[in-house]
Amino acid sequence: MNALSDKASDDVSEQGLSARLAAAEQELAATRDQLQHCAAVMAANDDAIITLSPDGRITHWNAAAEQLFGRGGDEALGQTLGTLLPGGAAALAGAWSSVVAGGRGAFDAAHVRNDGSAAHAAVTLSAVLDDGGQVRAVVGVVRDISDYKIREAEFHQESKLESLGRLSAGLAHEINTPIQYVGDNARFLEEAYQELIRVVEVYRSLLDTSNPIGWAERQEQVRIAEAGIDFDYLQKEIPSAVEQTLEGIERVSRIVRAMKTFSHPGHQEQVPADLNEALEATVTVTRHQVSDVAELTMDLADLPPVMCNIADLNQVFLNLIVNAADAIEETGSRGAIDVSTAVDGDDVVVRISDTGGGIPEDMRAKIFDPFFTTKDVGRGSGQGLPLARGVVQEGHGGSLTLDTVVGQGTTFTVRLPIDGRPAPGPVETRT
Structure with a gap:
């Protein structure tokens, strides 16, 4: 009886073991299918997909990554992402801090291809957590955005050309007005000079002692000469004409200086600059556009030089001031634009406010989207504000925000760090 019981028990054990082995094989097959599917997805993806260990070492990457970075898988394994993207060192460090805390991080960075050409990449890092919530791995998706950056630069240039085109007529008017009255005054002074010279010639002839005429006759000739030129009128108008001419010359000089400041080619690197001077120059070159629709006031605080x-x-300030004038013009009433600066801690703040119609709530989330515009067809390309935000945020580490009330107006606030955008720092070996 015991032998039969033992045999039955053995049969049950073998059946249980077989069932467990079959289940394990099924699970293994399912896992293998999942891995093959994941591998196929990674291989077919146009974006570079990179897996990293918790200490930041590359453990795997797909064919797109090999093509993007020009390195084979064996060459990349064990390397850090920082060695592939040295231009994004500071951004990578910040993104990695978010990832190791179990979150996500994203940044853009430049890198150099095998042929020596520059490229730009958008990187997204995501943490893979285990059951205990610890980071088991990090997945990075890297997209080549070089073409996008090229188009962005082209749009930036087109935006500048569009703005300059809109300014040209106004600048011609601004310069033509003082030049016209400088010319009128110059012609008046030329005529007055000729008349005064004729009187001087009479005086000189009367001083000639060889001319035997009496004192009374000399006086009469002087009176006639002075009466012929309206001496009192010239005495009053000549100083006024000279003063107006000098004012006109100074006005033209200010416009030329403003254009020189506004069109400054800039530097690849950040250098100290006077933001108040830049704003004054921008106001000068936009005066004709603004003066037709609004009164513009400036309240400029004492600012330190800003690295920028x-x-x-200049292009950012131009876009914001022109947009303010356009917003007021659309209301059909004359309004006001206020430009102010202030120091707030380690930042400089520039505010440009208008009394336009404000921005409806359903449009506020789109106002910085490329090609989105609230203006009529032909008046706006939708490039100005997105490029302005890119210049302020990406180019200078600052922020561009808006505060708007429908029916009352809008204020755009530019906040810039006085010391400029932080320079890239060294990347830790683990990232």
Whole structure:
């Protein structure tokens, strides 16, 4: 009886073991299918997909990554992402801090291809957590955005050309007005000079002692000469004409200086610049556009030099002031634009406010989207504000925000760090 019981028990054990083995094989097959599917997805993806260990070492990457970085898998394994993207060192460090905490991180960075050409990449890092919530691995998706950056630069240039085109007529008017009255005054002074010279010639002839005429006759000739030129009128108008001419010359000089400041080619690197001077120059070159629709006031605080690319910021200020004038013009009533600066801790703040119609709530989330515009067809390309935000945020480490009330107006606030965008720092070996 015991032998039969033992045999039955053995049969049950073998059946249980077989069932467990079959289940394990099924699970293994399912896992193998999942891995093959994942591998196929990674291989077929146009984006570079990279897996990294918790200490930041590359453990796997797909064919797109090999093509993007020009390195084979064996060459990349064990390397850090920082060695592939040295231009994004500071951004990578910040993104990695978010990832190791179990979150996500994203940044853009430049890198150099095998042929020596520059490329740009958008990187997204995501943490893979185990059951205990610990980071088991990190997945990075890297997309080549070089073409997008090229188009962005082209759009930036087109936006500049569009703005300059809109300014040209106004600048011609601004310069033509003082030049016209400088010319009128110059012609008046030329005529007055000829008349005064004729009187001087009479005086000189009367001083000739060889001319035997009496004192009374000399006086009469002087009176006639002076009466012929309206001496009192010239005495009053000549100083006024000279003063107006000098004012006109100074006005033209200011416009030329403003254009020189506004069109400054800038530098690749950040250099100290006077933001108040830049704003004054921008106001000068936009005066004709603004003066037709609004009164513009400036309240400029004492600012320290700000590390920046002033040429790009000039374009930002131009877009914001022109947009303010357009917003007021659309209301059909004359309004006001206020430009102010202030120091706030380690930042400089520039505010440009208008009394336009404000921005409806359903449009506020789109206002910085490329090609989105609230203006009529032909008046706006939708490039100005997105490029302005890119210059301020990506180019200078600052922020561009808006505060708007429908029916009352809008205020755009540019916040810039006085010391400029932080320079890339060294990347830790684990990232």
